[in-house]
Amino acid sequence: MDKTLLAKTAAAMVAKGRGVLAADESSATCETRFKTINTACTEENRRAYRGLLFTTPGVEKFISGVILFDETTRQKTDDGAVFTDYLAKKGILPGIKVDTGAKNLALCPGEKVTEGLDGLRERLAAYFKAGCRFAKWRAVITIGEDPTLPSHTCLYANAHALARYAALCQEASIVPMIEPEVLLDGAHSIERCEEVTEAALRASYAAMAAHNVSIEHLILKTSMVVSGKTNARQAGVDEVAERTLRVLKRTVPAAQPGIVFLSGGQSDVSATAHLSAMAASKSLPWPLTFSYSRALQNPALNTWKGQSGNVAAAQRAFHHRAHMNSLAAEGKWKPELEKQVA
Ligand code: 13P
Numbered sequence: 366m367d368k369t370l371l372a373k374t375a376a377a378m379v380a381k382g383r384g385v386l387a388a389d390e391s392s393a394t395c396e397t398r399f400k401t402i403n404t405a406c407t408e409e410n411r412r413a414y415r416g417l418l419f420t421t422p423g424v425e426k427f428i429s430g431v432i433l434f435d436e437t438t439r440q441k442t443d444d445g446a447v448f449t450d451y452l453a454k455k456g457i458l459p460g461i462k463v464d465t466g467a468k469n470l471a472l473c474p475g476e477k478v479t480e481g482l483d484g485l486r487e488r489l490a491a492y493f494k495a496g497c498r499f500a501k502w503r504a505v506i507t508i509g510e511d512p513t514l515p516s517h518t519c520l521y522a523n524a525h526a527l528a529r530y531a532a533l534c535q536e537a538s539i540v541p542m543i544e545p546e547v548l549l550d551g552a553h554s555i556e557r558c559e560e561v562t563e564a565a566l567r568a569s570y571a572a573m574a575a576h577n578v579s580i581e582h583l584i585l586k587t588s589m590v591v592s593g594k595t596n597a598r599q600a601g602v603d604e605v606a607e608r609t610l611r612v613l614k615r616t617v618p619a620a621q622p623g624i625v626f627l628s629g630g631q632s633d634v635s636a637t638a639h640l641s642a643m644a645a646s647k648s649l650p651w652p653l654t655f656s657y658s659r660a661l662q663n664p665a666l667n668t669w670k671g672q673s674g675n676v677a678a679a680q681r682a683f684h685h686r687a688h689m690n691s692l693a694a695e696g697k698w699k700p701e702l703e704k705q706v707a
Contacts, residue, residue, distance in 0.1 A: 366537075366538060372622070374539075375582055376622055377458060378540065378622075378623065379653075380429055383426075383427055383654065385429060385656035386431045387661075388415055389437075389462035392436065402669070404670065412437075414669065415437050416440075416442050417669060417683075418431075418665065419442070419452055419457075422684075425455045426691070427687040427690065430458035431459060433448065433461050434462055435461070438497070450496065453496055458498045459495075461492045461500050462502075463500045464479045464503055465480050467480075475511075476518075476519040477507070482533075489534060489537035498539060499534075499539060499540040499541070499542055500530075501542045503544040503586075504524075504565075506561065506565050507551070508593065520564055521568055524569045525572050528569075528573050531543055531573060535582055542586045542656070543569060547562050547588045549592075550593070554592065554598065555590060555605075558593065559608045562587070562588065566613075570617070586624075586625045589626055589639055590609040590612055591605050602635075602642050606639060606643045614650075623652045626656065627657065628657040628659050633660045633664065638693070640690065643696075644695060660690075664686055665682045665686070689703065
């Protein structure tokens with residue numbers, strides 16, 4: 366466990382005006398995304414698309430790290446550079462998704478637990494050798510119509526797995542990014558989302574303490590406190606920011622080097638607006654930034670459409686979203702800036 370390296374990596378991930386690109390969609394999720402642009406989900410198309418994102422000129426100004434999927438660590442740019450080496454040379458930290466997905470939690474209908482602990486120590490050692498300096502593990506918490514969901518069992522099973530993963534990462538000198546995601550799907554109120562997010566974070570940090578995870582070498586990737594997708598009352602930007610910050614202040618130790626957000630199915634501009642409102646808040650104990658997949662990639666994917674002739678335009682679209690989110694991470698984004706050409 367190289368604490369100096371862990372501290373350096375964690376600080377770089379959340380450096381001022383920079384955030385993390387999540388490009389760790391599994392091949393199954395890629396298939397879903399590529400279907401929307403009528404593009405075959407072949408290994409070559411996944412490589413070409415990831416290459417488009419990573420080689421976007423100037424994007425390193427806004428992107429501190431990229432979360433990769435296992436396959437991507439062995440792929441190369443059009444010019445033959447291994448992606449992990451290419452990114453590191455550009456000053457972007459390669460990261461890796463190490464969980465193997467959310468599976469049905471036994472005896473808890475409708476709930477999931479994330480798997481992937483078996484053999485993780487060995488996989489982390491190999492990823493470190495390949496240049497990966499941080500890792501991600503996503504737990505999925507569903508707010509059910511049944512008021513007893515999420516269950517205590519689900520929250521604690523996921524928190525336990527997150528803590529065992531985080532401890533293994535730190536042992537391997539890889540910064541763990543723990544992601545207890547409370548899904549926004551459902552008709553629940555924002556008040557209920559706030560309660561569940563608080564419970565999920567409390568369970569996660571209790572587990573971190575129980576497993577001796579060093580808070581100084583840990584990054585939280587969290588969902589925001591938002592209204593359920595089909596709830597009639599959709600909370601505005603200020604309310605989302607206020608409720609999310611209240612929960613984070615209650616639960617996340619000040620010793621932690623930073624917090625990043627997932628976008629979770631919010632619109633691209635909402636994800637940016639919410640981050641900016643929170644980051645503009647004074648005297649927070651930790652830097653806040655983005656770690657979006659969809660909210661960073663949507664315009665690029667929809668411009669690319671699987672056609673090599675669209676690569677330059679898709680890169681401009683990606684650069685623009687990365688720029689907007691970089692401004693948001695400093696609390697400096699304004700809606701008018703969206704109209705400016707990338
Ligand atoms: P979204 O921003 O699309 O929610 O993805 C972030 C992520 O990495 C989920 O694990």
